[in-house]
Amino acid sequence: MQVYDLAGAEAERRFSPYCWRTKLALMHKGLPFETIPWRFTDKEAIAFSGQGRVPVLVDGEHVVFDSWTIATYLEDTYANRASLFCGTGGRGITRFVNSWADSVLVGAILRLIATDILAHISEKDRRYFRETREKRFGMTLEALTADRDTNVLAFRKALEPLRGILQAQPYVSGESPAYADYVVFGCFQWARCTSPFRLLLKDDPVWAWRDRLLSAFDGFASKALGYPV
């Protein structure tokens, strides 16, 4: 299998939160895969998928895009391997966690790391990244991250639902990690791969949980090029 995976100026800097979800889903299923570095503006390289964003998964004749769709494809196609959703019934509830990560975490983290992402992406991608994100937020990337020392406090407060559960169990999914963990972890990995800015305090249960996921699959995520903060 092949995964088209967002890369920065250095081909080995792989920072997309959505691609991390897909890569960890493949690791969870024990399916071997290779990644193909891709940049925001390489639209033609994935035109065969019928759209312009990654992750794109190529599994033989099957082409699947959108991280949630890929997760459900893997779950259904490789149903005899470890479940991503903790069993059939967990799919709907996992999607709630996916929705929470997308609507709460992605925007909040971008406000903390947008200028750091800009510094690490390929030069040919910079105008695209700046224009699309500045349009979305209605301000420059520099203005967006200017108050990050204050905004990180609100970000940590927004993690309360996660913190609450991690005080009671080691993973979002319960006793062992599954896709609900990967969707949230992918957001933190996005920051880790691009930014020296510290999102978490060491005494936060979220920190310890992130450490457990960095160590998962023989430290797969911990080996990624990034900042150990």
Added chain:
Amino acid sequence: MQVYDLAGAEAERRFSPYCWRTKLALMHKGLPFETIPWRFTDKEAIAFSGQGRVPVLVDGEHVVFDSWTIATYLEDTYANRASLFCGTGGRGITRFVNSWADSVLVGAILRLIATDILAHISEKDRRYFRETREKRFGMTLEALTADRDTNVLAFRKALEPLRGILQAQPYVSGESPAYADYVVFGCFQWARCTSPFRLLLKDDPVWAWRDRLLSAFDGFASKALGYPV
């Protein structure tokens, strides 16, 4: 089985979000139960449970308190009935939804309805309710709800993770409701039973989802004394 259930000035006004979770869990399991109206200050009435809050479930010789603990007790004890967690694996992820409801929804809704709750509780409970809540928020109940016309906009925005998933599937739990739905719905029912203030707009997917749950179990929740808003 018996459930000690928070009541207002009228014995039939049952408004606790946590008690709603328990009552709907019992309905889901198809277990008959009766409720015992209880007020905040009736501490001796439930002293046998070793603590002072409801819901308290009495199942023969078993006394269980705390809505999450009650849900897991019911799931484990009545394992051959419909699962509250969409199967064994869904328990951990459901707890995330529980944590989200507790840390995001409960506080946000109290800011909208605190004075309405005060108006509906038993006279003997009013000082207790006012003192405990005013201490928690560091302001009077009147100050807490003063800006509710503005705060409701932030509240609706905080529902975005819920809205996102309800655009893709009819229930938080997927194709049919389960405990993840009841934990969230209980918060809305708390408001519905005490306050004429409108939390949701009719074109919100969350409105339609709430309607489905009001109709569940032969309209069990819709028959509760409250405000049809």
